[in-house]
Amino acid sequence: MKSKNEIIGKTTQNRWYAGSVFIKPNRKSEFKQLDGADIKFFEQVVGKSHVLQSESDLESLNEDWMGKYRGNSKVAVRPKTTEEVSKLLAYCNEHRIAVVPQGGNTGLVGGSVPVHDELILSMSRMNEIRSFDSVSGVLVADAGSILHNVDEYLMERDHIFPLDLGAKGSCHIGGNVSTNAGGIRFLRYGSLHGNVLGLEVVLANGEILNALSTLRKDNTGYDVKQLFIGSEGSLGVITAVSVLCPPRPKSVNVVFLAVSSFEKCQQIMTAAKQQLGEILSAYEFLDDLSFQMVLDVHKDRVRNPLPSQASTPFYVLFETHGSNQDHDKSKVDSFLEYLVESGLIEDGVVSQDESQAKSLWFIRESVPESINKTGKVYKYDISIPVAKMYDIVLDIRERLAKVHPDARVSGYGHMGDSNLHLNICEPAYTSETLNIVEPYVYEWTSSVGGSISAEHGIGVMKPNHLHYSKSPVAIEVMKGLKRSLDPNGILNPYKTVPL
Amino acid sequence: MKSKNEIIGKTTQNRWYAGSVFIKPNRKSEFKQLDGADIKFFEQVVGKSHVLQSESDLESLNEDWMGKYRGNSKVAVRPKTTEEVSKLLAYCNEHRIAVVPQGGNTGLVGGSVPVHDELILSMSRMNEIRSFDSVSGVLVADAGSILHNVDEYLMERDHIFPLDLGAKGSCHIGGNVSTNAGGIRFLRYGSLHGNVLGLEVVLANGEILNALSTLRKDNTGYDVKQLFIGSEGSLGVITAVSVLCPPRPKSVNVVFLAVSSFEKCQQIMTAAKQQLGEILSAYEFLDDLSFQMVLDVHKDRVRNPLPSQASTPFYVLFETHGSNQDHDKSKVDSFLEYLVESGLIEDGVVSQDESQAKSLWFIRESVPESINKTGKVYKYDISIPVAKMYDIVLDIRERLAKVHPDARVSGYGHMGDSNLHLNICEPAYTSETLNIVEPYVYEWTSSVGGSISAEHGIGVMKPNHLHYSKSPVAIEVMKGLKRSLDPNGILNPYKTVPL
Numbered sequence: 001m002k003s004k005n006e007i008i009g010k011t012t013q014n015r016w017y018a019g020s021v022f023i024k025p026n027r028k029s030e031f032k033q034l035d036g037a038d039i040k041f042f043e044q045v046v047g048k049s050h051v052l053q054s055e056s057d058l059e060s061l062n063e064d065w066m067g068k069y070r071g072n073s074k075v076a077v078r079p080k081t082t083e084e085v086s087k088l089l090a091y092c093n094e095h096r097i098a099v100v101p102q103g104g105n106t107g108l109v110g111g112s113v114p115v116h117d118e119l120i121l122s123m124s125r126m127n128e129i130r131s132f133d134s135v136s137g138v139l140v141a142d143a144g145s146i147l148h149n150v151d152e153y154l155m156e157r158d159h160i161f162p163l164d165l166g167a168k169g170s171c172h173i174g175g176n177v178s179t180n181a182g183g184i185r186f187l188r189y190g191s192l193h194g195n196v197l198g199l200e201v202v203l204a205n206g207e208i209l210n211a212l213s214t215l216r217k218d219n220t221g222y223d224v225k226q227l228f229i230g231s232e233g234s235l236g237v238i239t240a241v242s243v244l245c246p247p248r249p250k251s252v253n254v255v256f257l258a259v260s261s262f263e264k265c266q267q268i269m270t271a272a273k274q275q276l277g278e279i280l281s282a283y284e285f286l287d288d289l290s291f292q293m294v295l296d297v298h299k300d301r302v303r304n305p306l307p308s309q310a311s312t313p314f315y316v317l318f319e320t321h322g323s324n325q326d327h328d329k330s331k332v333d334s335f336l337e338y339l340v341e342s343g344l345i346e347d348g349v350v351s352q353d354e355s356q357a358k359s360l361w362f363i364r365e366s367v368p369e370s371i372n373k374t375g376k377v378y379k380y381d382i383s384i385p386v387a388k389m390y391d392i393v394l395d396i397r398e399r400l401a402k403v404h405p406d407a408r409v410s411g412y413g414h415m416g417d418s419n420l421h422l423n424i425c426e427p428a429y430t431s432e433t434l435n436i437v438e439p440y441v442y443e444w445t446s447s448v449g450g451s452i453s454a455e456h457g458i459g460v461m462k463p464n465h466l467h468y469s470k471s472p473v474a475i476e477v478m479k480g481l482k483r484s485l486d487p488n489g490i491l492n493p494y495k496t497v498p499l
Numbered sequence: 500m501k502s503k504n505e506i507i508g509k510t511t512q513n514r515w516y517a518g519s520v521f522i523k524p525n526r527k528s529e530f531k532q533l534d535g536a537d538i539k540f541f542e543q544v545v546g547k548s549h550v551l552q553s554e555s556d557l558e559s560l561n562e563d564w565m566g567k568y569r570g571n572s573k574v575a576v577r578p579k580t581t582e583e584v585s586k587l588l589a590y591c592n593e594h595r596i597a598v599v600p601q602g603g604n605t606g607l608v609g610g611s612v613p614v615h616d617e618l619i620l621s622m623s624r625m626n627e628i629r630s631f632d633s634v635s636g637v638l639v640a641d642a643g644s645i646l647h648n649v650d651e652y653l654m655e656r657d658h659i660f661p662l663d664l665g666a667k668g669s670c671h672i673g674g675n676v677s678t679n680a681g682g683i684r685f686l687r688y689g690s691l692h693g694n695v696l697g698l699e700v701v702l703a704n705g706e707i708l709n710a711l712s713t714l715r716k717d718n719t720g721y722d723v724k725q726l727f728i729g730s731e732g733s734l735g736v737i738t739a740v741s742v743l744c745p746p747r748p749k750s751v752n753v754v755f756l757a758v759s760s761f762e763k764c765q766q767i768m769t770a771a772k773q774q775l776g777e778i779l780s781a782y783e784f785l786d787d788l789s790f791q792m793v794l795d796v797h798k799d800r801v802r803n804p805l806p807s808q809a810s811t812p813f814y815v816l817f818e819t820h821g822s823n824q825d826h827d828k829s830k831v832d833s834f835l836e837y838l839v840e841s842g843l844i845e846d847g848v849v850s851q852d853e854s855q856a857k858s859l860w861f862i863r864e865s866v867p868e869s870i871n872k873t874g875k876v877y878k879y880d881i882s883i884p885v886a887k888m889y890d891i892v893l894d895i896r897e898r899l900a901k902v903h904p905d906a907r908v909s910g911y912g913h914m915g916d917s918n919l920h921l922n923i924c925e926p927a928y929t930s931e932t933l934n935i936v937e938p939y940v941y942e943w944t945s946s947v948g949g950s951i952s953a954e955h956g957i958g959v960m961k962p963n964h965l966h967y968s969k970s971p972v973a974i975e976v977m978k979g980l981k982r983s984l985d986p987n988g989i990l991n992p993y994k995t996v997p998l
Contacts, residue, residue, distance in 0.1 A: 135769065135885070136917070182716050191716075193725060194693020209972045215882040216916045217681050217690075218950040219729055220968040221957055221995055222977045226692060226725035230718055247772065270634065273746070277822025278777045323776025327826040383714040386634075417715045418635070454716040462719075469719040473708045477984070478721045484983045485976070496720055 017070045021431045024069075024460070025494045027116040031098040034075055034119065038097065042077050042119075045087045050078040050125065061120050064113050065106060066372060066379070068429070069460060071114030073100070078122045082200060082208055082239040085121070089237065089490075090206025092119060098493050101233035103144065103175025106167035108379050109459030111179065111232045115494045123174055126239060129153055131214075137245045138197060138214045143174020143238045159245040162189040166365040174238045180230030182455030184365075187416040188281035188321060189246055192229055198242035199225040204235075204486035214242050227481065232457055234492040235485045249281075249321035251328040254357040255336070256305050258312040258346040259285075262390040265314050268344050269386070269415060272318055275335045279328055281321035283416030287393070288313050290367045290412040290423075297370040302363060309347040316415075317364045319357075367412050371423050374408065378424040378433065380441050381413075384450035389413075389420045392444055396424065399436055407433065419454040442468040463498045516569045520928045523568075523959070524993045526615040530597040533574055533618065537596065541576050541618075544586045549577040549624065560619050563612050564605060565871060565878070567928070568959060570613030572599070577621045581699060581707060581738040584620070588736065588989075589705025591618060597992050600732035602674025603645065605666035607878050608958030610678065610731045614993045622673055625738060628652055630713075636744045637696060637713045642673020642737045658744040661688040665864040673737045679729030681954030683863075686915040687780035687820060688745055691728055697741035698724040703734075703985035713741050726980065731956055733991040734984045748780075748820035750827040753856040754835070755804050757811040757845040758784075761889040764813050767843050768885070768914060771817055774834045778827055780820035782915030786892070787812050789866045789911040789922075796869040801862060808846040815914075816863045818856075866911050867920070873907065875928045879921040879940050880912075883949035888919045891943055895923065898935055906932065918953040941967040962997045 014024050032038075042051045052058060053075055063070040079085045092099050098118040105112045114120060123144035130140040137159050141150055147168040151161045163176055165183030175181075177199065180192050189195065198213035211225045228236050259265050265285050272280055288311050294302055322328035332350065339345045351357035371377050384392070393411035400407040404426060413421040422441065426433060442452045446468040453462060453469070466475060475498060482489070482497050513523050531537075541550045551557060552574055562569045578584045591598050597617040604611045613619060622643035629639040636658050640649055646667040650660045662675055664682030674680075676698065679691050688694065697712035710724045727735050758764050764784050771779055787810050793801055821827040831849065838844045850856035870876050883891070892910035899906040903925060912920040921940065925932060941951045945967040952961060952968070965974060974997060981988070981996050 180718050190689060190693045193722065194689045207972050209976060210970045211973050215950050217882050217918050217953040219679050219952045219954050219956045220950055221965055222730050222980055223692065223725065223728065224973055224976045226722065231721050324830065331823065383716045419716050451714050451717040451719055453718045455718050457718045458720055466720055471709045473706050474710050474723055477708060477723045480983045481721055484979045
């Protein structure tokens with residue numbers, strides 16, 4: 001057995017970049033290093049201007065937005081069509097060239113950046129909407145379409161995308177599906193496993209799997225598209241998506257509440273589910289530290305919506321989506337009366353128009369960015385029973401306080417889905433903090449039957465922690481699927497599946 | 500190339516039973532025929548009284564409820580625990596014993612009956628509810644639990660199962676998940692791919708896959724449970740299910756309408772989606788022939804809810820589920836006023852209480868049974884764009900009229916999900932009708948981009964018709980999954996995957 005020092009000694013050569021405290025897996029020697037002939041082939045397929053090789057072009061594609069993971073890829077290709085993706089993958093599979101599919105590169109677990117010198121397959125040019133049927137609400141669009149653009153397109157046609165999240169201005173819908181993104185509408189509209197009706201996928205060997213059904217019900221054999229939802233591009237590259245889009249709600253209400261305890265946040269949620277019923281579309285919370293970071297970072301843009309209120313430990317944002325303004329208003333008003341009478345809230349504000357609704361949402365949605373601008377962030381995205389959700393924040397805060405009193409440990413997230421975002425923000429990443437927090441957070445989560453990744457996925461951050469949430473048999477099934485669909489392991493290597 | 504006569508001559512030896520016009524695939528010689536040692540092992544695992552061998556015990560297990568498919572199994576086992584299922588499958592896999600998992604045996608494509616002498620693995624004794632959390636609405640129950648019992652259990656706890664269908668008194672929730680059943684609540688609560696949170700599955704080699712998560716969000720690697728939803732027991736045997744159950748609606752309205760044309764049925768649906776919005780929970784239709792068969796067969800129980808109305812070509816049943824009786828009533832009343840004023844309906848009735856609501860639903864739900872009692876039925880379950888949905892009924896009616904003027908061709912189904920049930924009812928099954936209808940129905944469906952199985956599945960009826968709805972690459976992926984998870988092919992052979 002190796003001593004701890006030996007292991008650390010060995011892995012220091014494998015940091016993501018100078019100064020990084022995070023370890024990257026060794027490069028697999030079976031993968032080919034790109035040469036001139038490969039570049040020539042890529043240029044033939046996608047055109048010379050879409051094979052990127054300059055350092056400046058590659059810089060942002062090699063690194064994730066948190067500055068936590070940085071690969072060393074020398075080449076990125078930007079195909080425009082499914083056929084081009086097919087040709088590229090067939091070639092890469094034949095020549096054992098490792099490939100990292102990349103959407104908007106907004107992920108939080110290093111899934112969309114190269115680990116070493118993988119070819120970057122950027123989906124950014126595949127961004128056309130292929131069709132939309134306003135009767136059924138079924139949209140078919142290229143994988144590289146930006147979520148915000150798709151949602152705007154749908155809004156103009158009285159529909160919405162069933163998913164919404166803070167990164168919508170950059171993330172691609174193909175990336176959303178590949179990572180099974182959750183976001184803020186999940187409570188109401190549910191999982192992409194339910195909303196995605198079909199996919200077009202290029203398999204590792206270049207074959208095009210056309211499973212782009214637009215039918216709401218289709219029980220013709222195995223639902224193979226499900227395999228690619230949430231598999232982070234490791235089983236195939238999604239090139240187009242068919243999604244069932246809900247009608248645009250005629251009535252939207254957003255409410256922001258100041259709450260004195262986490263227990264009360266829970267009580268309000270239970271009451272909201274009962275009293276608002278089918279119109280409740282989101283139930284989010286943030287703690288005071290998260291809120292203060294937003295106010296600090298966005299001084300110029302954000303004003304405290306509850307100015308009369310001294311800061312409270314927690315804030316709740318909930319939203320309703322409905323078809324009848326009078327009925328919804330009546331439900332929301334009765335509910336707020338109940339909250340005041342029962343002493344569950346300190347203060348609250350209801351949006352009076354769309355612009356106010358957006359301002360309130362901006363507070364919640366800019367939490368991750370605000371924390372990121374405050375320092376270096378360790379992000380954990382866990383599902384745990386709501387009753388225990390905030391305990392882990394308090395626990396980590398206490399553990400770190402002794403060693404790093406300047407650590408800012410905050411909690412916020414999709415309370416309605418039992419999904420906590422635990423963030424630790426410090427001036428710099430340090431091994432000391434990392435060792436205090438990991439694998440402690442995973443052990444803690446596992447001990448309460450939670451999931452170590454609620455919606456962010458596994459990426460390169462957590463394959464070897466998967467066992468905290470998945471049984472050995474489940475991991476074996478995963479490995480079997482990977483072998484079956486990508487026998488040469490060229491697709492997004494080092495990620496998702498334990499090494 | 501063989502002549503048609505040669506093929507027919509050969510296959511007459513392979514009818515399901517004397518007089519049947521349906522062809523069964525040849526028995527695979529690699530499967531072991533059961534002997535005394537096998538029986539002894541089964542008896543050791545499940546106890547002597549749960550190894551059934553008498554003809555009377557096996558009769559109903561060997562045949563489907565339509566009397567269309569009949570196997571020749573000599574043994575059925577009834578395990579009580581997951582561990583027993585595990586021991587049985589490990590043994591069967593080792594000895595190449597083919598197995599047909601059987602739930603409530605209410606399927607319509609022969610998926611739950613043996614084709615030849617497969618061991619019947621009856622799930623009927625695994626019927627315990629394991630847990631229910633009234634805060635999250637998450638139910639965990641054995642696969643053999645009867646849907647009706649589960650729904651009753653949930654109703655007492657102010658929740659409902661996200662799925663409902665006519666066979667609920669017999670079908671098992673494990674069978675529902677294995678076949679990805681759709682049913683009448685699909686429009687509102689969506690697919691089981693979205694509602695099932697976790698599964699416990701015994702794999703072909705006897706290994707127990709514990710993926711019985713109760714978390715709403717869990718993105719830890721591939722969502723392996725999805726593989727088993729809708730794969731008809733051919734990749735593993737589901738032993739327990741974790742499901743997200745919606746709250747029991749405080750307000751339910753059921754409306755039954757007489758409509759003079761199919762076009763108006765569509766117009767009413769579009770208006771219902773707009774005006775009833777989030778409370779619309781079901782939108783069903785039946786044609787007059789379906790309605791008359793219900794009235795005939797259930798003379799003693801069913802009265803025409805619209806007695807003042809001479810028969811109309813179509814009837815629509817829609818339902819609302821909501822949290823506020825006043826708001827829902829107001830929405831439904833305004834909608835009905837609109838329907839009357841715009842001349843879209845001939846007549847209509849709104850349920851005044853739960854018992855009336857049940858009576859109206861009984862009409863729709865007893866259509867399949869009523870047709871079945873009227874004669875022998877060819878059933879087709881297809882997804883096609885709503886605008887073309889009834890054309891196939893008229894088309895088949897015309898084609899058959901010349902040859903079999905006594906054929907009763909009817910259409911009904913889940914219009915809100917674009918899901919038609921096309922039924923042809925005759926005094927006896929005949930090759931002549933079969934040849935007129937198949938593969939014509941599949942070709943027709945394929946030509947309009949539909950699915951040849953919306954919710955009934957593939958079973959033994961349609962594996963070789965799968966290509967009408969699935970691409971060759973998709974079928975290859977299916978075969979790869981089957982090889983990967985059931986290398987000896989012992990699980991539900993001859994079904995789901997093309998031979």
